[in-house]
Amino acid sequence: MPKAKISRPQIIQASLQTLASCQSLDQFSMRKVATALHIDASTIYWYFESKQAILQAMADEIAAQISFPDASLAWQTQLTQLFSTIFDVYTTHSHAAELMIATIPSSEVRLTLMNHIIGILVSAGFSEEQGSLALSTIDFFLTGLVMDLSKERQFRTAINNKQAAYLHDQVTQIHQITHDEHLIHMQNSVNNRNSQSAKQQFEAGLKLILKGLLAEKNVDLN
Amino acid sequence: MPKAKISRPQIIQASLQTLASCQSLDQFSMRKVATALHIDASTIYWYFESKQAILQAMADEIAAQISFPDASLAWQTQLTQLFSTIFDVYTTHSHAAELMIATIPSSEVRLTLMNHIIGILVSAGFSEEQGSLALSTIDFFLTGLVMDLSKERQFRTAINNKQAAYLHDQVTQIHQITHDEHLIHMQNSVNNRNSQSAKQQFEAGLKLILKGLLAEKNVDLN
DNA sequence: ACCTGAACACCGTTCAAGT
DNA sequence: ACCTGAACACCGTTCAAGT
Numbered sequence: 001m002p003k004a005k006i007s008r009p010q011i012i013q014a015s016l017q018t019l020a021s022c023q024s025l026d027q028f029s030m031r032k033v034a035t036a037l038h039i040d041a042s043t044i045y046w047y048f049e050s051k052q053a054i055l056q057a058m059a060d061e062i063a064a065q066i067s068f069p070d071a072s073l074a075w076q077t078q079l080t081q082l083f084s085t086i087f088d089v090y091t092t093h094s095h096a097a098e099l100m101i102a103t104i105p106s107s108e109v110r111l112t113l114m115n116h117i118i119g120i121l122v123s124a125g126f127s128e129e130q131g132s133l134a135l136s137t138i139d140f141f142l143t144g145l146v147m148d149l150s151k152e153r154q155f156r157t158a159i160n161n162k163q164a165a166y167l168h169d170q171v172t173q174i175h176q177i178t179h180d181e182h183l184i185h186m187q188n189s190v191n192n193r194n195s196q197s198a199k200q201q202f203e204a205g206l207k208l209i210l211k212g213l214l215a216e217k218n219v220d221l222n
Numbered sequence: 223m224p225k226a227k228i229s230r231p232q233i234i235q236a237s238l239q240t241l242a243s244c245q246s247l248d249q250f251s252m253r254k255v256a257t258a259l260h261i262d263a264s265t266i267y268w269y270f271e272s273k274q275a276i277l278q279a280m281a282d283e284i285a286a287q288i289s290f291p292d293a294s295l296a297w298q299t300q301l302t303q304l305f306s307t308i309f310d311v312y313t314t315h316s317h318a319a320e321l322m323i324a325t326i327p328s329s330e331v332r333l334t335l336m337n338h339i340i341g342i343l344v345s346a347g348f349s350e351e352q353g354s355l356a357l358s359t360i361d362f363f364l365t366g367l368v369m370d371l372s373k374e375r376q377f378r379t380a381i382n383n384k385q386a387a388y389l390h391d392q393v394t395q396i397h398q399i400t401h402d403e404h405l406i407h408m409q410n411s412v413n414n415r416n417s418q419s420a421k422q423q424f425e426a427g428l429k430l431i432l433k434g435l436l437a438e439k440n441v442d443l444n
Numbered sequence: 445a446c447c448t449g450a451a452c453a454c455c456g457t458t459c460a461a462g463t
Numbered sequence: 464a465c466c467t468g469a470a471c472a473c474c475g476t477t478c479a480a481g482t
Contacts, residue, residue, distance in 0.1 A: 003444055005465095006466090007464085012274070018341075025387045029454085029455065029456080030456065030457085031454085031455070031456085039466075040466070040467050040468075041456085041457090042457080042459090042466080042467065042468080042469095043465080043466055043467075044456080045260040045347060045456095045458080046464090046466070047464060049388070050456080050457080051456065051457090052385065052388055052389075053388070055355060056392070068335075071349070073346070078425035090366055091229070092368030098417060101323075101366075101369065104373070104389065104392045104393070104396070106392040106395045106396045106399070107395075107399075108399050108403060111396065111399050111400055111403070111405055111408055112403065112405065114411075115358065115400075115406075115407045115408045116405075116407055116408035118408070118410075118411060119407050122270045122407060128407060128410035128411065128414060129414050129426075130471090131407060131411075131461085132313075132407070132410070132411035132414060132415075133427055133430060134425055134430065135411075136363070136367065136427070137359075137364065137427050137430060137431065139308070139365045139366070140363045140365065140366025140367065141358070141359045141362045141363060143362065143366060144323075144358065144365060144366065145358065145362065147289075147323065148372070157393065162377060162476095163274065164273070165455070166272060166275070167272055169272075170278070170326045170328040171326065171426070173328045173329075174326075174327070174328045174333065177328070177329075177330050178331050181333070181334065181347070183332060183336075183337035183349060184333065184337075185336075185337045185340035185341050185344060185353060186333055186336055186337045186340070188340075188350035189336075189340060189350065189353075189357075191353035192350060192351050192354060204351075204355055204430070205358070205359050208352075208355060208359060208431065208434040208435065208438065209355065209359065209430065209431060209434055210432040210434070211433075211434040211437040212430040212431055212432070212434025212435075212437065213430065213434075214437065214448095215429065215434065215436065218332065226448090227446095251473085251474065251475080252474085252476085253473085253475085253476065260446070261447075261448090262448050262449075262475080263474095263475085263476090264447080264449080264477080264478085265446080265448075265451095266445090266450065267446055267475095267476070267477080268446065268447070271452085272475080272476080273475065275477090289473075384457095
C-alpha cells in the first residue's frame, strides 16, 4: 500500500466513531483510531499535535451541530429551546459531556455559542455578570446530569467487563446503604430518578434556574 | 527489608499526597503511590481491588471533612454555610472536584451528606423532587466551577511541561477569537471572571439557585 | 498473611528512516 | 509532503513465587 490518503476531517470522523464504541472517554486511544483508519498511530501526529488536540476537534464537531433558536422569541423560550437542542446533541453522541469537560472551549464554534447564550440574557435586560453566571450554572448542571447518565449506561452493561462490574457493585451498595441507614431522602431521590426521564429532569432543573433569574430581574425593577 | 507494614489508611494518605503533587487526576498512578510508600505497585492490590477503589476511598476521605451546619438555622443559611464548607474543602485538596466526578457517591459519608442536604430542603417545605433537583443543580455547578479553576491553575504553570503549554495556547486563543470575532459578552465574561474571586462567583450562583427555589415555594403557597 | 518480580496488554509521543 | 517502525517512558492488573 503506497499512501493511505488521510485528512484531518477523516481522523475526526474516525475518532468520533471510535469514541462511540468505547465504554468511557479514557478507553479512547490514538492507537484505536489509527487501527480504524488502517494507519500507524504515529501518522496521526502529522495532522494533530497531540491527543488533546483531537479531543478539542471532536468537541468542536459536536458543538457545531447545535443550532440557535429564533432570536425574536422570548428569552425563556430561546434558552429552553437552545438547551433542549444541546441536551439532545449531548445524549446522541455518547461521552459528549465528558469530552466537553476534558476540553477547553477555545474554538470559534464554542465561544460563539457561549457568547450567544449570554447575549440572549443581556438582550433580555440582565447584566453581563448575571448572563455569564446563568450560562455556567446551566451548562455545568447539564454536563453533570448527562455524565451521570452515561455512567449509568456503563454499569448496566456490566456483564463480562471487570471495570463495569465494579461500578455495578457500587450501585447496589448505594441501595444497600440508603436502606440500612434509613436515608429516606436518598431513597426518594433514586425512585424519583427512575420515574422521570433524564430530559424531564433537565427541564425541571433549567426551569428552577430560570425562575431564579426571573426573581433577580423583578428585584432589579423595584 | 522484611515487611513494609502497610495499611489501607496509609495508602489512602499517600495517595492524597501523590495526587496533590500531580498536575491532573490522570497523572495520578498506582506506581507513583507505590514509589512514595517504597513498596511495589502490585502490593497495593492486596489492599485495594483496583485503582477505582482507591479513588473512591480518596473521595470519601475528602468528603468526611465536610461538617454539617446547625440544623436550627434557616434553610438558606444552612445551605449557604454547608456549600461554603464544601467549596473550601474542594479547593483545599487540588483535583478534589475531578475526584468527585470520576467517582460514584456510594459510600456512607457521601450518601449521608446528600441525604442531609435534601433533608434541609424537605424540612423547609420543599418536595423530595425539588430537594434532589436542587442538590444536583448546586453540586454540579460547584464541581464544574472548581474544575475550571484547577484547569486554570494547570496552564498558569505552563513552563517546562508540554501538555500545560498546549493548554496555555488554548487560553490565548480564547482571547484572540473573542477579540477578533467581537464576542463582547465573552470578553465581559472573562473580565468579570478575573475581577471576582472564585468563591464570590460560587456564592452568586448559589444565590441564583436559592432564589429560584424561593420562587417555586411562593408559587406553591398560592 | 503479606509482599515481590516478572510479565501481559496496553498507553502517548518522538524521530530517524523511508517513499 | 506524507507515512512507518521501532523505541522510550510510561500505564493498570495478574499471578506464581517468595517470606
